[in-house]
Amino acid sequence: xxxxxxxxxxxxxxxxxxxxxxxxxxxxxxxxxxxxxxxxxxxxxxxxxxxxxxxxxxxxxxxxxxxxxxxxxxxxxxxxxxxxxxxxxxxxxxxxxxxxxxxxxxxxxxxxxxxxxxxxxxxxxxxxxxxxxxxxxxxxxxxxxxxxxxxxxxxxxxxxxxxxxxxxxxxxxxxxxxxxxxxxxxxxxxxxxxxxxxxxxxxxxxxxxxxxxxxxxxxxxxxxxxxxxxxxxxxxxxxxxxxxxxxxxxxxxxxxxxxxxxxxxxxxxxxxxxxxxxxxxxxxxxxxxxxxxxxxxxxxxxxxxxxxxxxxxxxxxxxxxxxxxxxxxxxxxxxxxxxxxxxxxxxxxxxxxxxxxxxxxxxxxxxxxxxxxxxxxxxxxxxxxxxxxxxxxxxxxxxxxxxxxxxxxxxxxxxxxxxxxxxxxxxxxxxxxxxxxxxxxxxxxxxxxxxxxxxxxxxxx
Numbered sequence: 005x006x007x008x009x010x011x012x013x014x015x016x017x018x019x020x021x022x023x024x025x026x027x028x029x030x031x032x033x034x035x036x037x038x039x040x041x042x043x044x045x046x047x048x049x050x051x052x053x054x055x056x057x058x059x060x061x062x063x064x065x066x067x068x069x070x071x072x073x074x075x076x077x078x079x080x081x082x083x084x085x086x087x088x089x090x091x092x093x094x095x096x097x098x099x100x101x102x103x104x105x106x107x108x109x110x111x112x113x114x115x116x117x118x119x120x121x122x123x124x125x126x127x128x129x130x131x132x133x134x135x136x137x138x139x140x141x142x143x144x145x146x147x148x149x150x151x152x153x154x155x156x157x158x159x160x161x162x163x164x165x166x167x168x169x170x171x172x173x174x175x176x177x178x179x180x181x182x183x184x185x186x187x188x189x190x191x192x193x194x195x196x197x198x199x200x201x202x203x204x205x206x207x208x209x210x211x212x213x214x215x216x217x218x219x220x221x222x223x224x225x226x227x228x229x230x231x232x233x234x235x236x237x238x239x240x241x242x243x244x245x246x247x248x249x250x251x252x253x254x255x256x257x258x259x260x261x262x263x264x265x266x267x268x269x270x271x272x273x274x275x276x277x278x279x280x281x282x283x284x285x286x287x288x289x290x291x292x293x294x295x296x297x298x299x300x301x302x303x304x305x306x307x308x309x310x311x312x313x314x315x316x317x318x319x320x321x322x323x324x325x326x327x328x329x330x331x332x333x334x335x336x337x338x339x340x341x342x343x344x345x346x347x348x349x350x351x352x353x354x355x356x357x358x359x360x361x362x363x364x365x366x367x368x369x370x371x372x373x374x375x376x377x378x379x380x381x382x383x384x385x386x387x388x389x390x391x392x393x394x395x396x397x398x399x400x401x402x403x404x405x406x407x408x409x410x411x412x413x414x415x416x417x418x419x420x421x422x423x424x425x426x427x428x429x430x431x432x433x434x435x436x437x438x439x440x441x442x443x444x445x446x447x448x449x450x451x452x453x454x455x456x457x458x459x460x461x462x463x464x465x
Contacts, residue, residue, distance in 0.1 A: 011444055018178075018443050025177035028169050029188045035077045035165070036189070040158050042151045043074045044143050076162040078134070079127055080189070081182050084167045085280050087122035091115055092332060123167055124160060131159040178443075179436035183272075187432040190425045225426065228384065232430045235377050238267040240370050242363070247347040263339070265366060268374035270329035271435075272428050275382055277329075278321030282307070282314065311393050315386065319379050326375035327368075336363040381427050 013019045039045060071078045094101050095115070104111040135155040139147045166185065173181030201218055208214045241262040285307040306313040340360040349355050353362045386392060 012440060015443070018440070021176065021178045021443075022440075025173055025179065025184065028173050028177060028181075029184065032077070032166065032169055032185055032188060033192060035162065036075055036192070037073070038076050040074045040076055040078065041154055042145050043138060044145055045073060047141075047143050048072070048074055048138075074138075076158050077166055079130055079159050079163040079166075081163070081166055081170065081185055082280055082283075083126040083130060083163050084119070084123045084170070084182065085276055086126055087119045089277050089280065090122060091119050092328075096328075096331075120164075120167065124164055127160040127163040128156055131156040134159065178439055179432070183428075183432045184436065186276075186428055190429055228381070228426055229430055232381065232427055233434070235267055235374070236271075236431060236434060239264045240267070240366060241265075242366065243351055244343070244348050245351050247349065263363075265334070265363075265370060266374075267370050268326075268377060269333060269371070270326050270374070271431050272378075273329055274322045274325035274375065274378055275427070277325040278318055281321060282318055310386065315383075315392055318382065322378050322382060323372075323375040326378060327371055330367060330371050334367060336360040336367065339363055378427075385425070 012022055071080070091101070095105050096102070101115070104114055107114075132152070135152045138144050138155070139151070144151055170181030170185050173179065173184055175181075177184075201221070203209075205214045205218045241264050244261045244263055246259050246261070285304060307317070308314055337360050340356060340363065343349060343359060344355050350359055350362060353359050
């Protein structure tokens with residue numbers, strides 16, 4: 005295995021890409037420790053200690069802890085993710101934008117440019133909201149218009165710079181830039197989570213069985229990782245047969261292959277999309293007239309993480325975005341049309357509309373399995389941290405008050421051992437390793453997987 009890792013640095017182009025990616029990630033982590041001027045960080049830390057597992061804690065997770073420290077990168081890439089959601093939805097429902105997308109590379113560049121502009125606008129709006137919240141909570145050293153302007157400029161510039169860093173990794177490095185930035189933020193927080201668990205064991209925070217509970221949690225984390233790897237590599241293979249045809253004096257075609265359809269084609273994106281949308285009420289609920297409105301107060305409380313309505317909407321959002329993301333990256337009509345043009349077909353299925361419907365039916369079934377898998381992974385940190393307030397369900401809540409305490413109030417375990425963070429870490433790590441492995445195999449080197457074998461070409465290195 006060590007020899008396979010060393011092969012990465014023996015290929016000049018791959019070595020440059022890997023080192024460039026590490027350099028960009030180092031810049032990102034450096035900026036994650038530069039504080040925003042005028043904020044009382046000590047009081048801010050105390051506020052976040054009581055926000056673990058909430059939407060505020062989730063935003064802090066995706067920002068890599070920068071929101072907790074209120075650094076220049078406090079917004080993270082959430083504005084970019086939200087802007088991407090908006091334009092991906094618009095390409096489905098707005099026909100002129102769909103036509104622009106079908107223009108090819110030029111159309112995609114236009115949409116990417118508009119996404120950047122939308123990111124700046126959303127970053128500015130969120131910066132205004134954060135500055136107002138900090139002022140209201142008494143976390144500002146010198147409140148006023150000067151602090152408001154400085155905070156908006158700093159945070160907006162920070163999120164724009166993060167967007168640029170992610171695009172640089174995607175273009176000139178290895179892996180998806182935005183996903184790697186989230187990955188780096190979570191991994192950077194894992195030592196803090198491990199130290200928190202050790203402290204709980206030393207202080208017997210879980211009673212006399214604290215050590216055994218910690219071992220059980222570690223074993224559970226290993227099982228979750230194994231489960232995530234298993235599902236992420238699972239796929240449905242549709243057999244494909246290419247028709248024989250005569251080209252000149254030679255008989256071509258007649259080979260068999262397969263079309264792989266992954267169980268979880270969207271990866272962690274449905275969870276990120278759903279969390280991004282549901283985090284909006286967090287900022288909206290901080291507006292003074294909303295807090296003073298007696299009609300809106302129950303609604304804002306119901307949309308608090310850990311409450312049944314929030315978790316229900318979160319589950320629906322994950323399922324919706326799982327199907328939505330698959331509909332963007334997998335288009336059965338286009339696949340069937342490509343089969344027809346290349347002379348390929350699925351045995352027993354007629355070409356054209358029948359093939360498209362067959363692929364669509366399979367995608368519908370396996371995407372439901374993938375969406376339920378994401379829901380299961382998302383629910384793990386909820387029960388580990390805060391639980392679900394079943395006792396707050398209208399009419400039947402009083403009958404559920406006798407449920408186990410861990411189901412209603414959680415186990416008070418650090419978020420970094422939750423399923424969402426593990427899903428992001430494992431998923432991004434697998435995608436990055438696959439890209440590195442493909443680069444190695446393309447240059448006739450052994451890949452990381454034992455089944456990859458050694459691909460020999462006409463040249464030997």
